Amino acid sequence: MPLLAPSSEDTRVYEITVLYPASISQKEEQQVLKEIEELLKEADAKLMEKDTWGKRGLAYNIGGHSEGNYAVFYYDMDPSKLKEVDEALRIIPNVLRHLIVKPPKGYQVVKFSEEYERWLKTRETDAERKRREKEEALQKRVADKAKRQVKRATEQKKDIVEKITPIEEEKLTQELEKIISDDEITL
C-alpha cells in the first residue's frame, strides 16, 4: 500500500471522491472524468493515486438514479485553491456528489475497488457459515427431542407396570373379602 506524502511544505494531499450516475453513456463518463482532471490541472494539482470503483448500487435515489460510479483521486495541491476546486466540482454536469477529505497523517491508500470484491466473497462464506450453524442447532434440537421421547416412553412403561400391580392388589383384597364374607363356606 502506497503511503502519501506531500511533495513540498506548501501543498497537501487531498482525497477527492466523485459520484456520477451509472446510466450515462461511456462518452459522457469519459467527458466527466476529463473535465475533473482538467479542472485540477488548472489548479496545479498533482495526481498521486486513482481508484475507480465501478458500478455500485446507491443507498437512496439521487435525481432518479439508483446506481452510480465512484471515482477516488488523491491529489497533491495547494490548500488555497481548494475552495475553487470545490465550487467548480459542484458545477460540472453529471456529477451527483463530490467529497473532498483531508486524509490523516500516515494514511495508507487502500484500493477499495479490490477490497470490496474480496469482502463480497468472504461475506458469502459468512452467510454459509451462519446457515451451517443454524442447521447444526436444528439437528441438535431434533436429537434432543428424540432422546427425550425415548426417555418418556421408558418412563411411561414403568408407570404402566406400576399401575397394573396396585389394581391387582385391590382385586385380590376384594376377592379375599368376598371369600371371607361368603356365608356358604363353612369351615
Added chain:
Amino acid sequence: MSHQKQQRRSDPRLKQCPFCEKDAQYIDWKDYPIMKPFIDYFGNIRQRYYTGVCLKHQKMLKTAVERARFMCMLAYRK
C-alpha cells in the same frame, strides 16, 4: 424437561473497544465492511453502550458514517 442454561449478559463495562484492539488511528468512510456492524437495520449508528466503542473511536465512526451517508453508500433512513 431438560433444565435450561441461565443466560447472563456480560457486564457492559468490561467490553473492549473493537477499534482500540486493532489500534485504529482513523476510520475510513469508504470501508463499508468495518462500519457495518455499528449500524442497525434502520441505518442509525448503534449506541456506544451496546457496541463497547470508546468515545474517541465513536467520534471517528460518526464522521465516517456521515461522510458515507452523504456519498450515498449508507442510507440516512431505511
